[in-house]
Amino acid sequence: MMDKKPLFEEDKFFLSRRKFMAIGAAFVATLALPVAWFSNKLARRNDYIKARSAGLYQDDMIAKQRVSHANSAVEKYYAEFGGEPLGHKSHDLLHTHFVDRTKLKS
């Protein structure tokens, strides 16, 4: 019997146009609002890093000593004890060695 063409179907207009548009708009808004909110969060995800970076630059601008090799304590260390930068004694005292401490799960 189901080879036959249907004799009945749903009335396509059982929902009023006003209700159809209201539900359609609510559906689209429900999908669009979280997407907009998420896009905003994604776009602003690095704001705190940028703010921190700007703060460091600002500190740098007003600092009395802006480069490490002009640091008076470092100058004094080389003059009175360490010899020259990258020298043998400084290398032994100040440089460290790499040790691989990575623990892989697989």
Next chain:
Amino acid sequence: MSSTQHDTRPILKHPLNVRVFHYILLLTFLPLAATGLLLFFKPLSQNAMQLTYDIHMIAGVGLTLNAVLFTLLAFDRVVLFIARVFSFSERDVKWFMVLGGYPQKFLLGKTVPIPPMNKYNSGQKLFGACVLIGGALLIVSGFVLWLIPHAAPRDMVWGLGQIHLVAGLVLTAFLPIHLFLAVYRFDDFKAMMLHGKVPYHDAAQYTPLWVEKEIVAVKQQPAEAAKN
């Protein structure tokens, strides 16, 4: 005895676009549920888990394309579906009070009166709402977890992971119930899987409000009318 008991005149219940959507949903959700459980419990080897992951991604993209295209191409069906599954009345409370009469029928062999239902009964409406909300959550969270887990805010990714897990488990838990009751309502099952039509007596028995309020005679084409 009802006068509609043997009325086999066909009513178009599930149009072709809905059936195609349902088939693709079936073919994508089943592997997603199976691979999702495997990804959660991780019982397989590294290579097998990688294959499981790949299948999950491919099926997820398929399900998403299906949902997006159906929403765009059959927006009216989506709106009607939303209108139906989010409608609520005293009849739904009464239906849930007896759970549609199914436990009494299956466990005690008794038939209890149930309130008249529209196109979907209250259980189907609850399931439909869960599929709609849960499906949207699964798609959105799945894509964030897959494509931009390192770019999205950390806490949000964790939250979306939990949402993906809960929504996936809830919909997967619904699946055996849905399959069992779908086969039990065999005329409706054939309509969804094959030709889209249910006999009048089946619709009048299970969905009397739908028949009463929303069903109209198909308008004959002029050529057909001339033949008759």
